[in-house]
Amino acid sequence: MTAETAVGTIGGRAAKFRTCQFTGLKVDTAAQTLIKVNAVAAVIFLLLGGVMGLLVALTRWPAVHLLPAELFYLVLTGHGANVLLFWIIFFEVAVLYFASAILLNSRLATPKLAWLAFLLMVAGAVLANVAVLRGESSVMFTSYPPLMAEPIFYLSLILFAVGTLIAVGIFFATLVIAKEEGTYEGSIPLVTFGALTAAIIAVFTLASGAIILIPTLLWSVGLISNIDPLLYKVVWWGMGHSSQQINVSAHVAIWYMIAALLVGAKPLSEKVSRTAFLMYILFLQLASAHHLLAEPGLDPSWKIVNTSYMMYLAVVGSMVHGLTVPGSIEAAQRRNGFDKGMFEWLRKAPWGHPAFSGMFLSLVMFGFIGGISGVVLGTEQLNVLMHNTLYVPGHFHGTVVAGTTLAFMAATYLVLPLIFQREIVWPTLAKWQPYLFGIGAGMISLFMMGAGTLGMPRRHWDITFSDAVIGYEPSAGAFLMMGLNGIGALLASVGGAVFILVVVGTVLFGKKVQSGHQLTFPLHAGGGKAASEYGSHATTKLPGTAVLVAIFFVSFVLYYFINWKYLSELWLFR
Amino acid sequence: MSDTQSEETGPAERQEPIPMMQRILDSPFLLLFLGVVVPTVLYTIWGVMEVASIPLAQ
Known part of the structure; x- marks a missing residue:
């Protein structure tokens, strides 16, 4: 097998493809190019959004308080759009093309239309940045009416959504093409199923966006006189929160993919893992309601059914993945010969491979920080403890930054040699990058959650409320947390900068991967097969995973009940 | 004789019914339908009805 491109057939149709020398997969070159351009666009918007994020953190750092108020809200809006939408969704499109065309050994359907999609997305993302930087659209990520942005802001988001x-x-x-042309046998692989889950959630997300942003655009140009703020919130969060559920599905799929490619891990049970994804398909979007738990206009039954009942079913799905991903790694490592004691499999895992370390840190932090805090926020009674405080950004930095972004960064260390066919430059820097970014992201999440628990408001330039009629000043501990959050942001920024440096350096100057090349960060010999074929490797000999899961459950229960105790002390019923 | 038997059991094995759950999980468009309808009904339509039923201030 060689890395060179050849003209051949995929599923009986002529297409240009190459056979990957490391995975054995047929790579449609049209899909490969589209994966590259979407990944490059993603990284550009990560850079832009990341710089804006650092400016936000430095302004929230009381001792620095960098930006004036107007610029703070402008930058906060740009930060949200660039990292929560553009970085994430460009990368997810790359994941969708990889999980369909590449993993199924298929040609990509209608590459020309895929280019149109890409151009629409780029146009939308660029226009949104122009709108924000002009200074007339500082409405923040949620853009709640009656705050009104320029029409171009809403139009840009619609263009991006259509793309x-x-x-x-x-x-x-x-x-459909892969099935009809018989490029795979049986069911689609689990990684593709995870991507399918993300795609399904994306359809609901984008439909919700269209339903609310089109009338909002008409309102901004004066064709509609009024947008009901509560109605807007309900429909907007169908997009705003569900867009983050696309991330969850995509990054869980990436966890399985990296585990397969690096240690040859197969799912412990295809049935169980797919059922967990099914829980996402049916119930994960309903978690959008937790943003509206403090709204007086909505009935408690709507709130509780959507969060405390349905959302918990999706949480069960996440906990299943939290068991099966490390479990499949443990099972594979034991098959690879690391079978001594309880944790040799973990100690001797490829921690020097940035894809593995990034993936595992993402798994741990998503579960312990983003996951547990998400359940607490989704509980109506506990939600009042931290609703609209900095706890909320702390929670979603635990899911989207420490979870999704870190997983996507980890995947990039595989995309570079396998799709860009470039050897990673500066491997020592690359090895340290996930740790730098991961620890920084973990600090940001924890300290924002800590400050929020102590009453620190979100979305405020002046966190001391110095000109408020009724004064309120957060405690000294909350201010300390904001300083520590700033230090975490600096650390994450260094990690982010190293990531950009390594990616750009590799794409521009990395040694071309030729036939017979030995990768600096090697894959498992059976990795391609493990990632691209249906099948389980069932075992119950998972003592290490059992201990990790037990630690998780103890932490979960303790934190959950600590918050109930805290609530009982704030609301004294006598 | 044994050859005959194996020929007879071969198609029978292939005709073994696929479990319903697997058929659901193998149907991307059925999953798409479910994944759009469930949140649309439980979250969006119910939520919009809640907002629409709030009485107007006099």
Whole structure:
């Protein structure tokens, strides 16, 4: 097998493809190019959004308080759009093309339409940044009416959503082509199933966005006189929170993919893991309601059914993945010969491989920080403890930054040699990068959650409320947390800068991967097969995973009940 | 004789019904339907009805 491109057939149709020398997979070159351009666009918007994020953190750092108020809200809006939408969704489109065309050995459906999708997304993302930087659209990520942005701001988001919807459609079309042309046997692999979950959630997300942003655009140009703020919130959060559920599904799929490619891990049970994804498909979007738990206009039954009942079913799905991902790694490592004691499999895991370390840190922090805090926020009674405080950004930095972004960074260390076909430059820097970024992201999440628990408001430039009629000043401990949050942001920024440096250096100057090349960060010999074929490797000999899961459950229960205790002390019923 | 038997059991094995759950999980468009309808009904439509039923201030 060589890395060179050849003209051949995929599923009986002529297409340009190459056979990957490391995974044995047929790579459609049209899909490969589209994965590259979407990944590059993602990294550009990560850079932009990351710089804005650092400016936000330095302004929230009381001793620094860098930006004036107007610039703070402008930068906060840009930060949200660039990292929560553009970085994440460009990368997810790359994941969708990889999980369909590459993992199924198929050609990509309608590459020309995929280019149109990409151009629409780029146009939308660029226009949104122009709108924000002009200074007339500082409405923050949520853009709640009656705050009104320039029409171009809403138009740009609609353009971006239409482009993404086309890309999602191409993913579904590629699944159909692969099945009809028989490029795989039986069921699709689990990684592709995870991507399918992300694509399904994306359809609901983008439909919700269209339903609310089109009338909001008409309102901003004066064709509609009024947008009901509560109605806007309900429908907008169908997009705003569900867009983050696309991330969860995509990064869980990436966890399985990295585990397969690096240690040859197969799912412990295809049935169980797929059922966990099914829980996401049915119930994960309903967690959007937790943003509205403090709204007086909505009935408690709507709130409780959507969060405390349905959302918990999706949480069960996450906990299943939290068991099966490390479990499949443990099982594979034991098969690889690391079978001594309880934790040799973990100690001798490829911690020097940035894809593995990034993936595992993402798994741990998503579960312990983002996951547990998400359940607490989704409980109606506990939600009042930290609603609209800095706890909320702390929670979603635990899911989207420490969880999704770190997982996507980890995946990039595989995309570079396998898709860009470039050897990673500065491998020592690359080895340290996930730790720098991960620890920084973990600090940001924990200290924002800590400050929020102590009453620190979110979305405020002046956290001391110095000109408020009724004064309120957060405690000294909360201010300390804000300083520590700033230090965490600096650390994460260094990690982010190293990531950009390594990616750009590799794409521009990395040694071309030729036939017979030995990768600096090698894959498992059976990794390609493990990632691209249906099948489980069932075992119950997972003592290490059992201990890790037990630690998780103890932490979960303790933190949950500590918050109930805290609530009981704030609301004294006598 | 044994050859005959194996020929007879071969198609029978292939005709073994696929479990319903697997058929659901193997149907991307059924999953798409469920994944859009469930949140649309439970979250969006119910939520919009809640907002619409708030009485207007006099």
